Amino acid sequence: xxxxQVEVIAIDGPTASGKGTIAGIVAQRLGYHxxxxxxxxxxxxxxxxxxxxxxxxxxxCAKAASDIEPIFRDGRIELFGRDVTEAIRAxxxxxxxxxxxxxxxxxxxxxxxxxxxxxxxxxVADGRDMASVVFPDARLKVFLTASAESRAxxxxxxxxxxxxxxxxxxxxxxxxxxxxxxxxxxxxPLVPMPDSRILDSSNLTIEETVETVLSWxxxxxx
Ligand code: DC
Numbered sequence: 001x002x003x004x005q006v007e008v009i010a011i012d013g014p015t016a017s018g019k020g021t022i023a024g025i026v027a028q029r030l031g032y033h034x035x036x037x038x039x040x041x042x043x044x045x046x047x048x049x050x051x052x053x054x055x056x057x058x059x060x061c062a063k064a065a066s067d068i069e070p071i072f073r074d075g076r077i078e079l080f081g082r083d084v085t086e087a088i089r090a091x092x093x094x095x096x097x098x099x100x101x102x103x104x105x106x107x108x109x110x111x112x113x114x115x116x117x118x119x120x121x122x123x124v125a126d127g128r129d130m131a132s133v134v135f136p137d138a139r140l141k142v143f144l145t146a147s148a149e150s151r152a153x154x155x156x157x158x159x160x161x162x163x164x165x166x167x168x169x170x171x172x173x174x175x176x177x178x179x180x181x182x183x184x185x186x187x188x189p190l191v192p193m194p195d196s197r198i199l200d201s202s203n204l205t206i207e208e209t210v211e212t213v214l215s216w217x218x219x220x221x222x
Contacts, residue, residue, distance in 0.1 A: 001120045001121070003118055003119075006118050006119060006120050006121070006122060006123060007032075007121075007122040007123070007139050008118060008122070008123045008124075008125060008130075008135045008137065008138040008139065008140075009023075009026065009032075009122070009123070009124045009125070009138060009139070009140045009142070009213070009217060010125055010126075010130035010131040010134075010135050010138035010140070010141045010142065011023045011026075011124065011125070011126040011127075011130065011142045011144055011213070012126070012127055012128055012129065012130050012131055012132075012141075012142070012143055012144070012190065012192070012196070013126075013128075013142075013143060013144035013145055013146075013190075014145060014151065014175075014178075014179050014182065014183075014190060015094070015098075015151065015155075015175055015178050015179060015182070016146075016151040016152070016154050016155040016158075016175060017144045017145055017146050017151055017201065018144065018146065018154065018201055018206070018209065019038075019126040019127075019144050020036055020038070020126060021206060022126075022144060022201075022206065022209050022210055022213060023036070023124045023125070023126035024036075024124075025206070025210045026124050026210055026213050026214060026217075027123075027124035029210070029214065030122060030124070030214075030217070031121060031122075032121060032122035032123055032124050033117060033119050033122070033123045033124070034123070034124050034125075034126075035114060035117040035123060035124070035125040035126070035127075035130075036126060036127075037110075037114050037125060037126065037127030037128075037130065037134070038097065038126070038127055038128075039070075039077060039088060040068070040070070040110050040113060040114065041097040041098075041100070041101050041106075041110065042088035042089075042093050042094065042097045043068045043070050043077070043079055043084065043088060044061070044064055044065035044068055044097070044100060044106060044109075044110065045088075045093050045094075045096035045097035045099075045100055046079070046084060046087060046088050046093050046096075047064040047065075047067060047068055047079070048060075048061055048064045048096060048100060049092070049093065049096055051064060055096065055099050055100060058103045058105055058106070059105070061100045061103055061105075061106050062103065062105035062106050062108070062109045065100070065105075065106045065109035065110050066109040068113075086162075089162075091171075091174060094178070095174060095177075095178065098178045098181050098182060099181070101128075101181075101182070101185070102181060102185040102186075102187070103187075104186075104187045107129075107133075107187055107188055111133075111134065114127075114134045115134065115135075118135065123135075125138075128182055128188065128189075128190040129188035129189075129190070131143075131192075131193045131195075131196055132188060132191065132193055133188045136193075139220055139221075140197070140213075140216055140217055140220050141192075141193055141195055141196040141197065142196065142197055142199055142213055142216070143192035143193075143196040143197065143198045143199065144199050144201060144209070145198065145199070145200050145201070145202075146200060146201045146202045147200075147202045148172065148175065148176065148179070149172075150202045151175060152168060152171050152172040152175050153168070155171055155175065156168050156171055159171075197216055199212055199213070
């Protein structure tokens with residue numbers, strides 16, 4: 001099978017919409033590869049933070065993004081010889097990722113790394129611009145949303161579960177700020193494509209959401 005023929009399911013959506021969980025399960029059920037593109041932006045952000053790069057210095061941020069050679073193994077992520085699986089999930093890294101993601105040369109620097117994830121037998125890719133920029137040829141494009149309240153609550157529960165202290169009010173504010181930045185940026189903003197299927201998971205369980213994506217997948221493959 002040539003790379004061109006490999007099937008892609010693109011799942012885009014705002015912060016804490018549950019994309020990662022849903023995309024990971026869908027990939028597992030189908031026996032496909034999984035690309036968490038947000039992790040790449042987070043790895044680039046962590047590198048910027050470690051190097052104390054000025055986030056307004058686009059060239060230095062792009063250099064950090066092009067330097068990353070992450071190793072994904074057994075659900076862990078290694079960067080420059082260090083396990084950064086938990087470190088990249090910190091709120092400060094997410095906020096920094098959202099800031100550097102507005103820079104076109106950072107996006108360009110991460111483009112090939114994302115495209116290389118398209119491997120047989122198939123790929124489920126989650127992010128903000130999977131359907132619009134990275135895999136415009138995806139056979140199924142899902143735009144996964146949930147209300148701001150339910151996303152903030154989900155993120156809050158996730159953090160508390162991990163033993164990380166969190167404040168619901170400031171989480172809701174951070175989330176709104178990141179949403180605004182991700183939606184309003186000039187390059188590759190978070191928007192559904194005309195051929196995206198919108199899935200609002202506010203009142204759906206994980207299983208119901210996964211089942212909807214899988215039923216759409218069966219439908220487009222008929
Ligand atoms: O999905 P996430 O929260 O891990 O992503 C972190 C940030 O990275 C997000 O706020 C915006 C950016 N991002 C992006 O611009 N494009 C992607 N395809 C994935 C993430």
